[in-house]
Amino acid sequence: MENVVRAVEENAAELLMAMGAAGGGVQRDDAAARWTIGGSPIDYHNAVVGATGEEVIAESLAELRNHGVPGSWHVGPSMRSDGLTEQLVAGGFTYGGSEPGMAVRLDELRTPAVVPGLEITRVRDDEELATWEATLGQGFGEGVKEARWVAEVYRQLGYGDPWRHYLGRLDGEPVATTTIFLGAEVAGVYFVMTVPQARRRGIGAAITYAALREADGVAEYGVLGSSPAGRSLYAGLGFREYCTIDLYEWTPTG
Secondary structure: OHHHHHHHHHHHHHHHHHHHHHOOOEEEEOOOEEEEEOOOOOHHHOEEEEEOOOHHHHHHHHHHHHHOOOEEEEEOOOOOOOOHHHHHHHHOOEEEEEEEEEEEEHHHOOOOOOOOOEEEEEEOOHHHHHHHHHHHOOOOOOOHHHHHHHHHHHHHHOOOOOEEEEEEEEOOEEEEEEEEEEEOOEEEEEEEEEOHHHOOOOHHHHHHHHHHHHHEOOEOEEEEEOOHHHHHHHHHOOOEEEEEEEEEEEOOOO
């Protein structure tokens, strides 16, 4: 179990660091702190993913202010320490919620119900990524703003491993997205989104399952940080909760 928890944290950290670097962010990765700041307009992606010591809070705030961007601390089991929550709040961060860290052995994935008319394909070029971007922008996170930034980063990172992006079409119309990131010896699941008008049909489960099936043999486990709304979807595929990632957010003022 300890190795799975570590993989949940590390896969997300590697993804955030890689995306932040591609976006032009400042990287820090030393014994005291691990972060990427300044490469994104999205707070989630200006991320502190490792830290030891109270002084890192002030240092991360200084970096966020210097770049004029919102940011976040992703506090998983390896980062938790006595008083950290209070220190983050005192420094100006606010609690932004928690993500269940979930995992499943890929050879134990449960097959979801078939969705008639659904076709799932891997994105392999800029044209397909543009369709993926337009689809993601209809319902994920900060909408078009976030989808545009994510797609810009993915164009730079390319279409080969460790990056795998998938697009779902229902009767020929784009309706769903996901990304698989192969890192920390596991397959991380990100950007699972179904357009509002096609939800509650099992499409999210279907595209997640299809993407992870292609990773079987490359990775032993699939991992993800779930939204509260997505927890039952992933549980239905066989995912179990192994840990919790707490988010603390900061936004510039003035």
